[in-house]
Structures are given as structure tokens and as C-alpha cells.
Amino acid sequence: MSAWTLCVDFGTAYSKAAAAPRNAWSRFDPASVRPLMIGGVQETGNAFLLESAVFVDDDRILFGRAAMARAEEAGRKRMALRSFKTLLSVSDLDRALNTSAPASVDPHRIFQMRDLIVLYLAYLLSAVDAAAAYDPMVRDATSIERRYAAPAWRSGDSAGMHQSIVRLFGEAETLRHAVGDQILEPEGISIQAVSDLLPKAMAEPAPYEMGLIFEATAAAAYTSIGLPDSGAHLIVVDMGAGTTDIAALARSGARLSELPEARVTLKQAGDFIDSVIANIVLANSRWAKTQAQQTELWRAVQRHMRDIKEAVFEEGRATLRHEGKVISVQMRDIERDRDFKEFMKGLASAYQFGLEVLRDDVMARGRTEIQAIAVGGGAAAPFIRELIKKTKARGNTRVTARPATPDWAHAREFRGNLAPVFPQLAISIGGALAPEQMLAAQGGINPRADAQT
Amino acid sequence: MPAVKAKPGRPKKSAAPKRAAPRASLADALGQAAWAEADSALAEALALCDEAISGATDVDQAALLDLLSQSLARAARKRGFTRLGALGAKEAFDRKRHDFTNPPKRTPKTVRIVARGVARAGETLVKTRVGPVRRTGKK
């Protein structure tokens, strides 16, 4: 069993990667699902998550967690570039890539967005390689087929977009070999080295082959694997950091097709909830009067945000201690927020609309069931769980909520450790498990061969 | 030194790339990743516990308890623990799932949950603790 498939999911907040044997779809064995420890190249944090971030410092480029940490120190005027995915999913990709990075990201004003993306991809590919070499099963692979997950593109020209993106990967591949392992060190690489090596990498991208799988398809793939009746109709809600995506899919055999009219992307997701929470904390802390106190408090909240959010989602409230004061945030406070209410309305109507579209298809095919799944870091949110539990039937179709973490992820061999991170890893895992027929595009670039012809 | 944090991958200069990495199973690797996060939550819980016991702190007892339970819940979540039952809920008594906090002379048919049970990977680590329905005073 040495032919493997590896899928990367570069989300707004975190990149993830997983591998599975190439024949996993027809012969599924949970033990052979390998989420990769791409975050393991860093000293702290969850080993399966790698912060999607690049920070342009005075004379160095930092990546991942180090980039986030440095951006936090650097204050509000400076930012790490995080939203590669948003950039890659705009309809005019080439133009977006050729835009200069904003001054808050690149104070030197020397990089285009494209440069920073290639740099991040070089880091990601190195981290993936290191993690694959560490995995006792994946490192013995004789061949690895690579894939990446991306949101479905509105423009419809997936094949064209795919070509552009694979080229970025090809350039990143050249760059990372030129830079070497230094790219994985917390101190990153020097801007000087980048100025020398990046233009060369762009001129000579390595040949690169990849498959593209849409995120929703990947989510559907992991949900229906190992199920005897692989739910023919699915609605997927993916709340990540940057976006909440709703997609409807119909499956027949190993083919999954999306019903494009049902797709909705909302701009509110984890990052948005973060800002709602931070505002509530500030409003609840009237003692923080001066600008300096407020800034300090804001920072403290951001630093502990993930824990605060988890506690609020799981227990209904979170308590935070700052400078001798105890501040609490309740789920109820969030529910009262005006922007949050708007988000809930948008979410409910998008979901409802998706269901309607699905129902027509369900009835047309003489089926009766729709399966609902939530993925992404937001799958744990009570309002997302409520949403997909609304199983109201219409006619004779019924909606069944599937757990965010499938039964097989609770298998004893994982000793309870895969389940808590599963929703975040779901897309990379599904992308690695999915059969070839589920890919949205395939192929690659081979500049050398092209040049010869 | 927290020995539980095995970090993979970072090619140390001394390590030849092909050197066999520890034969870690995925379960171990996942466990280590989870522990890394649970560690800090547990450490925090210990410190809070001291504060609560010593009483020599400005923060009031109730707030400390909140913070303490939050840290413990966080550590537990990172380790994939799940809670069994809902606080205050009434359930039909089931010897296999329930433990009495104070065993009554006659076993009642219905009990009230006093403390949620704890499970992990389908295995119950602590049974749900229950008491008689009447005793809580709320019917």
C-alpha cells in the first residue's frame, strides 16, 4: 500500500493537510487516514494546524505562528497577510495576484500579492514534506498524488484558475529548494535572499501536478465514506475563519455534483465572531477608560480568543481575567448583538434556500433524504448545530443532521484524540479520501516540456 | 521538561533527513498534539486551585471557581473528553451509567443528575453522578 493521495487545505486562518492510500475510497480503513502534523514544524500550538500567515519584517520574512506573533507585537498598523484563500477565489485572479501588497503588510512596498503567496506556498510545501517524512506510513509511499482544496469559483472557469494556481505551486517548489530548510525556522528567511531567489523561481517553476477538489465536495466525501447508503443529497455548512459557505450536493455512485444555484458564501465567520466578542468585552469593561487600557484589553482578548470562543460555544459563557479584573462573556450577549443577528438571518435564509434547491432535486430523483453536515472550526458553534438540526420535513423529504465528527473518527485507535480537531481537518481528510471522479480539475504545468515543443 | 511535546519534522541540522523518526503511531501523535494544548490549561487550573485554597487573592471565590472549571473543561476538551448527561436533568436510574453521590436505602426509579459523567472514545471514565429527585428541593 504505497500509492498515496495528499490533500492540502489552505484556510484563511489555518492550513491543514492529510494523506490517505490511493485506494481508500473503495477499501476504507480508518487507521490509514493520516492527518499530517504540518504545524509540528513550530514549537507551540496544535501540531495539525499551521497558521496561514506571512509577515514582512524589517529585513526578514516570517511564516506561520512566528508571523502571527510578530504581527501582534508590531501593533495595529502592521499586519500579517492571512487571506490567501480569499484572494485565490476572486474572479479576476490574475489581476488580484498582480496587485501590490498594502503598506500595512509590506512597508517596503516591494512585493506583489503573488510574491507573498508563492512565499507562503513554499513554506507550506516544506512543512508538508517534513510532516510526511515524520509519518511512519506516509514516508514509505512510493508515489504521492497531490491535491488542494479550494472554494468553488463563481466564474466557472475552474480549469483556467487551476492552471494559474498550479503554476504558483510550481514556483513555490523551485523557491523552497533554493531556500532550503531555513524557511521552516522561526526566524524565517531574509528579504535579501527572497529578492535573489524569487525572480528565478518565477522564471523557472518546477513541473507540478495537482488535483483540485472543491471544499464542499471534500466535506461530502468524508461524510459519505464508509456509509452503506451514501446519502445521495447533502447540504454542507462550512464555517471557518474568513467565510461561512453553504453548498448543496447530489451524489450518484462515486460522482458528486454541486447544485451551483444553492451556493452562498457569507463574509461572517470565526473572525467576525471574534470581533463581536472583543466588542462585548470592551463594552462590559467600563473600568478600561484610557486608550492604552482599552488597547491592552483588546490585545489580551485577542490572545485568548480561541479559548474564550470555545468556552462560550460549549458552556454558554467564558470568564477572562485581566489586570485583576474578572470579565465574563455570555452566548446571550453575542445573540443580542445587532451584526450577529444580521448574520443569523443571512445564514438561516441561505440554508433554507439551499434546502429548497435540494428538495427539488430529491423529488425529481424519487429520493426522500437530505443529509446535513457542518464542518470547519465553527462546526462546534451552538447556532450552527441548531441550524442543521432543523429537520423539518416538507412533502416526503426529510433532513438528517450528520455529526460533525463521523463515527470512524471516534474509533479506538485514535484514543479520543482525532475527534476534537476533526471538523477543522475534515476538508483535507475528505480531499485525500475522495475518488478521482470527484475532482473539479486536474493536471499541471511542465514548463520544461512546454519549452521543448 | 514537558516530555509529551514531540515535535516532528523540523529538520535539525544534526539529523540526517532519512534518520528513522520515532515509530509513533498516529494515535500517539494525536495524543501528543492534544496534550500540548491541554498542558497549559491544566497548569493554569493548578495555579487557580492554589489561589482558591489559599484565599489570599483579590478575586472572589465564585469567579475563581468559574475560571478553574473553565480551565479544566478546556484541558478535557483538548483531550477529547465528552460529558454525559445535562446538569439537573431527570433520568430513569440505570446502574450501568449512574452513581449515587449518597447511596439511598431504596433505589428510586427516577434520579436527578448532580454531576455530569465523563467519557472518551466511547469509554466511560466517570459515571454520571445522581441524587434523588426530591432532595434538590425544586420538585
Ligand SMILES: Nc1ncnc2c1ncn2[C@@H]1O[C@H](COP(=O)(O)OP(=O)(O)OP(=O)(O)O)[C@@H](O)[C@H]1O
Ligand atoms: N472548538 C472550537 N470552538 C470555537 N471556535 C473554534 C473551534 N475550533 C476552531 N475554532 C475557530 O474556527 C476558526 C478556524 O476554523 P477553520 O480552520 O475551519 O478555518 P479556515 O479553514 O482557516 O478558514 P476559512 O475556511 O474561512 O478559509 C477560527 O476562527 C477558530 O477560532
Ligand SMILES: [Mg+2]
Ligand atoms: Mg476552511
